Amino acid sequence: MDTSTTLPCDGATGLDAEVLRQRLETLASSEGIRRWDLGASCSTDTSVQVDRGEPKQMKGAQRSAVTLRVWNEDGLVGITSTSDLSDAGLARALTGARDASAFGNVDEIPEFSPLATAPLPVLDQPLRPTLNILTLLETLKEAERDLLGRHAAIGTVPYNGLAQRSSERLYINSDGACRQQRLTTASIYLYARAEEAGRKPRSSGAVRLAYGAADLDVSGCVDEAAERTIAHLDYAPIRTGRYTCVFSPEAFLDLIGAFSSLFNARAVLDGVSLSRRESLGEPLAVPFLSIHDNGLHPANIGAAAFDGEGTPTRRLTLLEGGVLRNFLHSEATARAFGVAPTGHAGMGAKVSVGPDWFEIGPTPGSGGGASGLDRFAPGSAGEGQGLVVIDSLSALHAGVKASQGAFSLPFDGWLVQDGTVRSIEAATVAGDIRSLLKAIIGFEGPAKVTPDGVCPHVWVEGLSITGDA
Amino acid sequence: MVVSPPAVSGTAVFPQGSSRRTDSPAGLQDPAWRSVLEHLLAAGRSAGADLVEVFLERSDHLGLLAEQDAITSVSPSFGAGAGLRVFLGERDGFVSTNDLSPSGLRSALEQALGMLGLLLPVRTAASFEGLPELRDFATSKNGWLQECPTLAEATSRLLEGTDRLLSHGRHLQVRRGSYARDWQEVLVAASDGTFARDIRLHQSVGLNVLAADGDHRASLGRRYGTSDRPDDLRHWDPEVAAVDLCGSAATMLHADYVEAGQFPVVLANRFGGVIFHEACGHLLETTQLERGTTPFADMVGQPIAHEALTAIDEGLSDGAFGSLSMDDEGMEPQRTVLIENGVLRRFLSDRAGERRTGHPRTGSGRRQSHSFAAASRMRNTYIAAGPHTPEELIASVDRGLYCKSMGGGSVGPTGQFNFAVEEGYLIENGALTRPVKGATLIGDAKEVMPRISMCANDLELAAGFCGSVSGSIFVTVGQPHIKVDMITVGGR
Numbered sequence: 001m002d003t004s005t006t007l008p009c010d011g012a013t014g015l016d017a018e019v020l021r022q023r024l025e026t027l028a029s030s031e032g033i034r035r036w037d038l039g040a041s042c043s044t045d046t047s048v049q050v051d052r053g054e055p056k057q058m059k060g061a062q063r064s065a066v067t068l069r070v071w072n073e074d075g076l077v078g079i080t081s082t083s084d085l086s087d088a089g090l091a092r093a094l095t096g097a098r099d100a101s102a103f104g105n106v107d108e109i110p111e112f113s114p115l116a117t118a119p120l121p122v123l124d125q126p127l128r129p130t131l132n133i134l135t136l137l138e139t140l141k142e143a144e145r146d147l148l149g150r151h152a153a154i155g156t157v158p159y160n161g162l163a164q165r166s167s168e169r170l171y172i173n174s175d176g177a178c179r180q181q182r183l184t185t186a187s188i189y190l191y192a193r194a195e196e197a198g199r200k201p202r203s204s205g206a207v208r209l210a211y212g213a214a215d216l217d218v219s220g221c222v223d224e225a226a227e228r229t230i231a232h233l234d235y236a237p238i239r240t241g242r243y244t245c246v247f248s249p250e251a252f253l254d255l256i257g258a259f260s261s262l263f264n265a266r267a268v269l270d271g272v273s274l275s276r277r278e279s280l281g282e283p284l285a286v287p288f289l290s291i292h293d294n295g296l297h298p299a300n301i302g303a304a305a306f307d308g309e310g311t312p313t314r315r316l317t318l319l320e321g322g323v324l325r326n327f328l329h330s331e332a333t334a335r336a337f338g339v340a341p342t343g344h345a346g347m348g349a350k351v352s353v354g355p356d357w358f359e360i361g362p363t364p365g366s367g368g369g370a371s372g373l374d375r376f377a378p379g380s381a382g383e384g385q386g387l388v389v390i391d392s393l394s395a396l397h398a399g400v401k402a403s404q405g406a407f408s409l410p411f412d413g414w415l416v417q418d419g420t421v422r423s424i425e426a427a428t429v430a431g432d433i434r435s436l437l438k439a440i441i442g443f444e445g446p447a448k449v450t451p452d453g454v455c456p457h458v459w460v461e462g463l464s465i466t467g468d469a
Numbered sequence: 470m471v472v473s474p475p476a477v478s479g480t481a482v483f484p485q486g487s488s489r490r491t492d493s494p495a496g497l498q499d500p501a502w503r504s505v506l507e508h509l510l511a512a513g514r515s516a517g518a519d520l521v522e523v524f525l526e527r528s529d530h531l532g533l534l535a536e537q538d539a540i541t542s543v544s545p546s547f548g549a550g551a552g553l554r555v556f557l558g559e560r561d562g563f564v565s566t567n568d569l570s571p572s573g574l575r576s577a578l579e580q581a582l583g584m585l586g587l588l589l590p591v592r593t594a595a596s597f598e599g600l601p602e603l604r605d606f607a608t609s610k611n612g613w614l615q616e617c618p619t620l621a622e623a624t625s626r627l628l629e630g631t632d633r634l635l636s637h638g639r640h641l642q643v644r645r646g647s648y649a650r651d652w653q654e655v656l657v658a659a660s661d662g663t664f665a666r667d668i669r670l671h672q673s674v675g676l677n678v679l680a681a682d683g684d685h686r687a688s689l690g691r692r693y694g695t696s697d698r699p700d701d702l703r704h705w706d707p708e709v710a711a712v713d714l715c716g717s718a719a720t721m722l723h724a725d726y727v728e729a730g731q732f733p734v735v736l737a738n739r740f741g742g743v744i745f746h747e748a749c750g751h752l753l754e755t756t757q758l759e760r761g762t763t764p765f766a767d768m769v770g771q772p773i774a775h776e777a778l779t780a781i782d783e784g785l786s787d788g789a790f791g792s793l794s795m796d797d798e799g800m801e802p803q804r805t806v807l808i809e810n811g812v813l814r815r816f817l818s819d820r821a822g823e824r825r826t827g828h829p830r831t832g833s834g835r836r837q838s839h840s841f842a843a844a845s846r847m848r849n850t851y852i853a854a855g856p857h858t859p860e861e862l863i864a865s866v867d868r869g870l871y872c873k874s875m876g877g878g879s880v881g882p883t884g885q886f887n888f889a890v891e892e893g894y895l896i897e898n899g900a901l902t903r904p905v906k907g908a909t910l911i912g913d914a915k916e917v918m919p920r921i922s923m924c925a926n927d928l929e930l931a932a933g934f935c936g937s938v939s940g941s942i943f944v945t946v947g948q949p950h951i952k953v954d955m956i957t958v959g960g961r
Contacts, residue, residue, distance in 0.1 A: 083548035428959025
């Protein structure tokens, strides 16, 4: 194979930024394109699934992808994406992007990020060796066997998987920016299904992430999946009404993630956020709630050092003392707001903006709402009230209307009443996110690290629960 | 401008002796692929695999977004790749790659074989007799991509749509139009003699609005999609779509939130069919049988639904989003009666499902792309028309909910399903009264199916997307108006 068709990406050696740059410069020059940038990624994956002691499916994948953005002679921007990193593929992507640029948005023209060459944060991300797929298989079979043995009612683990990935991504532009990051990650998930005679099936599970398959906390994942599944076996319907709810860290992070357009400058400019430009500095939640976006948190496995525009990732205060302090930005939205990009951009004809990893908890010095929880302390007036613990939320894609602030979501959880804890058969929780953020009465327990962020249990009063009773 | 057809990359496989080409207008139609595929299949069989399947794909996508009165995003993409699957007994190994070079494909095969403890042989034994004549379903489709609307035409149509919204809407804070065109060429070869090629074309166009008036907000959308009709965007009527959407937005803007409880519900036709898709359709896929997550295992021939209900899944309806000339395993789709007068008749099955569960294939092996192994998936799935008028269904309800427009939904491993209602109305004393919003319907498949007691005579289909084990695929849901005697309505 001659050099002109050598892929600048393969599973063994990863992306070659310099080869890509030289090719793009040559191709762009021949097409008369002077300004361009490019985001590329390359990965190799292996994964296994099992079914009652037998391998169900074993998968491998080699993927490459590039998104190329060009500025035409009128300064308008066009893009094209492709999985074809050959010369022919890049040439076609370049001309495709130039053709698309004729329809570029004159009202909002992206620029290179002013931070695309700023120093990057140093991340402690050890590169772990890839394990043989048969080793993955044995590990998962053992985990499944362990989980099935935890309770007679657990008959299958219908959703399970052990996967490992070696990946690389880069960002380069015609002004000389060059970002590159290599990463290895691994994950295991176990979702068990349990059924007792004459009763409905119940299901729950757990997930763990690590930098390598050998580092995964497999036994912790089995313990948590077993504990959660068994805890839902004894269930009963719940009466429809208003309840004080305790969100698990996972559930509250899911909810905040679904309404992250509150903090998203792109959504604000597009008119689909509940926040407005003038919302900065206004109270959005109870005064003891703080939310930061921190992709650099050491527990964030797979953290990106830079965003799709090459801007370094950083910790950003979103809510402090319940007051909205900052929005997430791309280059274009930051320019519109007169601030610096925050490292939350994707790459596209219209650049998307999104959060990385949330840190949610009490505002330092605020007391963290402890007085709210005192109402439920033993001997207090609220002691006899039923509490609903929301373990996990479902169907966020359908049940959240982010631009309206409304949610109506099925959930798995428990009713805590009169000293007993019983799983709830089937129910939904509904409300308005703005009302919810102002109805938080406190936090409970230490913050828990999850794949989506870190958060303690969050108590909220007065939410509508619909049940079957 | 006309977006050019995708080209096989410069690293594509060509037999030794042929000249290397960096651009092949013939794409997967090139007869040179035959010997490449035969070599791979023979090598896999010689290694000891029971069955080897190679899925080659080229794709070309265009996404457009119009906001208010401007085009804000033009997003073309193209690609190529292969998925190689090897079976040994009931086990299988699957490897996908973007590298279509000889060494890339051979390496992928070697990896897939290795997952099953098999080794690529040094020499290929005579264990594969070669591929039969190509079944080419795409002979009349090679020009489809060029027949699609140009970028200029498509952007112009979208702007017509957002302009029509402006004309007909009130309190509209956001007006959006979007268009997606997905072109895919596939070539499937397997050691059981499968050798087939097809071209698929899916186009969809949608309008969305966010209406706002003080604290009142309503966001709604309408989407229209077809398959295999290159000029369909030209037939889309933005005026009709805008009038319909703006009417709903005006109604829902000041609607109250629905009162929670358990009620009889009448679901409108078209996208109302999402209830059957989520509550039952997924549970009739052999992938669910394999997982042990369907309550309907071993119930073929037994009643699982009300006798008023007959349900069908097929890939044949002309132009429907879930229609196919062949599935992603090279099999022609069938019309599969799933439930007949309440009795379970058949499961949807793919190649792996047939090997693992014994249910014969139904032409339902589907995948998003070469990155996914095919799995049994729905195509055009709908409840058959019944004898009643929609008005009769509504008149039969004293107090309940009418769901005119549905959002998305999902089903979990215990058969618990849910879906959102975008536009609802109270039914009081047999008539529609106030609009209500914020409803989520939840239920258990086994309990709800017998409660679908009345079907109207106005069956219609609607385009949608379904995400599951083999990725996001184009599907159709559908039904006439139906009545569910009782279901839990989540609300405030």
